[in-house]
Amino acid sequence: MDEEDCERRRIECLDEMSNLEKQFTDLKDQLYRERLSQVNSKLQEVEAGRAAEYLEPLAVLLENMQVRxxxxxxxxELCLESVKNKYQCEIQAACQHWESEKLLLFDTVQSELEEKIRRLEEDRHSIDITSDRIETDPY
Structure with a gap:
């Protein structure tokens, strides 16, 4: 092999390499366009609500949302019922306290009045005794 053959062979290899690089670039661009097209079609399916990859998780999420x-x-409702029950308990306790205080006050007033009546009767009785003494005793 002489220098011309080597040079020719090198040029052929460079041409072949350039051709392979061009084919690789073309295939890479084609693959990119195909993937971009697939991604866009999936995006359109998702936006339209038809993508299975989207619908299944969405159904699970919607079911979880409904349960929650x-x-x-x-x-x-339980919290509202609890608050209503506490309110009723407070009302009942206030009514019972009010009734208890009312009865206690009534008993106190009644005792005071009975004590005053007793003292008035004692006073009246003592006045009767002293007035009897004054009437019977000339001096």
């Missing part, structure tokens, strides 16, 4: 909403509603 139902549980939250039940919890809310």
């Amino acid at each position: 909403t139902k549980v939250a509603g039940i919890y809310r």
Whole structure:
């Protein structure tokens, strides 16, 4: 092999390499366009709500949302019922306290009045005794 053959061979290899690089670049660009097209079509399916990869997780999320909403509603109702029960208990306790205080005050007033009546009767009785003495005793 002489220098001309080597040079010719080198040029052929360079041409072949250039051709392969061009084919690689073309295939790479084609693959990129195909992937971009696939991604765009999937995006359109997702936006339209037809993509299976989107619909299955969405169905699971919607079911979880419905369960959580139902549980939250039940919890809310229980909390409201608890607050209503506490309110009723407070009202009942206030009424019982008021009745108790009323009876205690009534008993206190009644005792005071009975004590005053007793003292007035004692005073009246003592006045009767002294007035009898004054009438019977000339001096």
